[in-house]
Amino acid sequence: MPARKGPLLIPLSMLGARPYLVVDYLPFDGLALTLSQRKQIGRAVRFLAAQLRGNSAPVRVRLVGHTDSTGAIAHNLALGRKRAEAVRGAFLASILRQAPWLAPRITFDVLSRGEAEPIASNRTPGGRGRNRRVVVFLDIQGSSAADLPQVRALGPSGGPTRPPSARTCCILAPTTSPRTANNNLLEPSNLGVHRGASETTGLIYHPQYGFLDLGHIRDHCDLTYFLYAHIANSGGKTGTVKTVNSTATITKPVPPEMWVLVARSIAYDDGLGHEIHSYANRLVPGMHNSSFSPEDLPSNFIGTRVGENALRRGGDFSAAVTASLQNLLFGAAALKDTRQAFDNINGCWVSFTDPRSLLDADYLLRRNFTRVPWKAPRVRNAIPSSWMFEDLTPAAAFYDFIYNEGRRIPKSTFTAEFANIRQDAAKRYGASYDQWGPCSVGP
Known part of the structure; x- marks a missing residue:
């Protein structure tokens, strides 16, 4: 599998929080970097050097090594560190070749998470390859935060003061009414105005992101906005912030x-808490039979990202x-193509015959426990944008979180x-319970 073409081109002021570079598909139980991966590191160094010319700020490089779940935990923890050391060596060697003036300003921190933080399933070769990675973060000391959303950009009221309530969201089905076909599916050209009378919720299929739940996306946009306003208006001080169903304590x-x-990390945790809570409820439709539905966590994460993008735009x-x-x-699919994507996973991910199927607690046959998009077979698909793999874990150091529903x-x-x-x-749905494929259904 070829390495990604990084680096991730993001503002210097955000480099401490976001991955600058991801070197993945490292060899099984190995450290060796391919020529393509070394070129990837070289491009990252060239971009960094170009941004830092004329800037004398010190640079801290944090490298975090990861493994798949094969092998003992202690072995994988050591292997992750060795992988991070290998990328550190290649990164430094590229600096010495291309920008030796930068080397005295750089400090390296080498860490390992072993197998503890997978970003894909360890049950497939491709997923294990993506988990065998080194993630590089940069901290440009003294960099400006002028491009970040500030309190003054939140409007005269300083942003929302009450947590948003959840919309009625959408089970993975084409319709919820015996009288209306496809009423749960959307045309991408007719989404309406967010939080306006014309706002729509429902399902849409996208070649990059799979099925998307617009209710989940909108909810997490609004929750990110509320949480950001609370944090920003307090100046980032310690304290407690409550959503409808959870409590986060800034420590x-x-x-x-x-x-x-x-703000995004807390909002995403709120969604995770709901999925955990709903799994145990087999009596109410839309709970167990929709918990960890393939589109849920990707939609939640995308919602936090769209919320951030909206904050950066400013204004209303x-x-x-x-x-x-x-x-x-x-580039999202038209309604008829979203219906085709659903038909291609029916009988594999879900068991739909008519809206009465939604009353079955075991309607959902496969469950996605990651935010990695699942793709329907035999439809036009594409590789997700690199931001789908952003690391939220640096935010976790600043807060404790408790989900309180139920x-x-x-x-x-x-x-x-x-x-x-x-x-x-696994007991209820079989060995493929957390896999998007194979699906031997559809035309």
Whole structure:
């Protein structure tokens, strides 16, 4: 699998929070970098050097090594560090070749997460390849945060003061009414104005992102906005912020360059908490039979990203979300093609015959526990944008989180909750419960 063409071109003021470079598909149980990966690192160094000419700020490079889940935990933790060291060596060698004036200003931090933070399923060769990676973060000390959204950009009121309520969202089905075909599917040209009378919710298929739930996306846009306003209006100070169903406690001051990322991370955790809570409820349609539906976590994450984009646009937030959604959904499938994508996964991901199927607690046959988009077979598909793999984990150092709907679910227990749900899902739905394929259905 070829390496990505990075680096990720993002503002210097955000480099400490976002990945600058991802070197993935490293060899199984190995460290060796391919020629393509070394060229990838070389391009990243050239871009960095071009940005820093005439700037004397020190640079801290943090390299985090990751592995797939094959092998012992201790072995993988050591292997992740060795991989990070290998990329560090290649990064430094490229600096010495291309921009030796930069070398004295750079400090390296080498870390490992081992197998603990997968971004894809470890059950497929492709997923394991993406998990075998080194993620590079940069911190340009003293860089300006002038391009970040500030409190003054939130409007006369300083942004929302009450947490948004969730919209009625959409189970993975073409219709929820026995009288109306495809009423749950959307035309991408007719989404309406965000939070306006014309706003639409429903499902749409995109070649890059798979099925998208516009209700989830809009909810997470609004939640990111609310959380950002709280953090920004407090100046990033410690304290508690409550959503409708959760409580986040800011445990240490949040610097301005992290305000958006922390808001997005809390919003995403809120969505995760809901999925965990709903899995146990087999009595109410739209709970267990929609929990961890293939489109849920990708839609939640995309919603936080669209919310950030809207904040950066400034001005009226609803108008900015409307514009950002139009940009995001460029190239989305028409309604008839979204229906075709659904027909191609029916009988594989879900079991739909008519709206009465939605009353079955086991309607959903496969569940996506990641934000990696699942793609329907035999339709036009494309590689997701690199921002789908942004790392939210740096934000977690600034807050504690508890989801409170139904029962108390601290973020510290999410890993154990996932393990229990996976164990149950494997028993109920078989070995492919968390896989998008194979799907031997459709025309």
